[in-house]
Amino acid sequence: MTSIKNTATLLVTCPDQKGIVAAIADFLLQHDANILHADQHQDAENNLFLMRVEWDLTGSKINADNFAEHFAGIASRFKMEWQLKLAQKRPRLAIMVSQYDHCLADLLHRHQGGELACDIAMIISNHLDTARLAEFYGIPFHHIVVTKENKAEAEAKQFALFDAAEVDLIVLARYMQILSPDFVKRYPQRIINIHHSFLPAFIGARPYHRAFERGVKLIGATSHYVTEVLDEGPIIEQDIDRISHRDQVEDLIQKGRDLERIVLSRAVRWHIENRILPYANKTVIFD
The missing domain is CATH 3.30.70.260 (ACT domain)
Incomplete structure (x- = not known):
C-alpha cells in the first residue's frame, strides 16, 4: 500500500x-x-x-x-x-458494471497494487457475472436488476447505497445502462464513464460494429464525466489503436478493450489525484 x-x-x-x-x-x-x-x-x-x-x-x-x-x-x-x-482524505468509490468485466478487473488490480489512492466501497451490477470477481478482491457486491419498468426504483436503491457508504465518485466500468437525469444531477462531475469509441465518433451503442462497417483505420476509447446528454460530457482521456482491412469486428473489440482499461484507469487516477478541472464542457489535466 x-x-x-x-x-x-x-x-x-x-x-x-x-x-x-x-x-x-x-x-x-x-x-x-x-x-x-x-x-x-x-x-x-x-x-x-x-x-x-x-x-x-x-x-x-x-x-x-x-x-x-x-x-x-x-x-x-x-x-x-x-x-x-x-490527500489524507481518501475518496470513496462505487464501481458500476454490467457483464463485461475487463475494466472492473483492471481497476481492482491497480487498487490492490496501490496505484489508486482510494477506497472502493462497493460494486453494483445489474448482472451476476462479476460477483465472484468482487468476492475475490473482498469488495461488497450488490446485484440490482434494472428494467424499463423498475428503473426509478433501482436507482433509488443505488442512491441509498451511495449515501450510506458516503461515496465520492461513481465509476461506470462498462455499465450498460443509461442513467436518468435525476441520477446525473445528484452527482455532478462525480461520475466517470468509459465509452468504447473515440468520441465524438460513434456515440451510443455498438460503436465497434459501426466502426467496422465504416471501415475506419483507427479505433479508440474515451473516458469522460457523465452529463445529461449521452456521451457528450467533458472528455478526460482518450487513446487510439491502428487497425486494417484484415481486422474483423472481434479484432476491433479485443483491441478496444485494452484501450478501455488504460483510458478508464488514467481518468480515475487523475480524478483521485485532483488533477482535473472541468470547464466549458472541456477539462484541463494538470501535470
Missing part, C-alpha cells in the same frame, strides 16, 4: 488577469506552506485562468479548518471558484 501524503491541493478557476500566481504563492508563503507542485493554464478564448497547486501541510499554519477564512480575501479579489482537497 502506498503511503498517504500529508498534502493539500488547491484547484482554482477565475477570470484571467495579472497577479494571480503571485498572490497565491505569497499567500502560501505567509502561512509557511511549502509548495510541492504548481501548474496553470490560461484559456484566452474564454478569458479564464485555471491552476492547481499542491503543498505540504507539515509545519504549515493553514489547514482545512481555517483555509476558507484566510483565503477569502484573495478569492474575492480575483473572483475565484476554488476547491481544497486533502
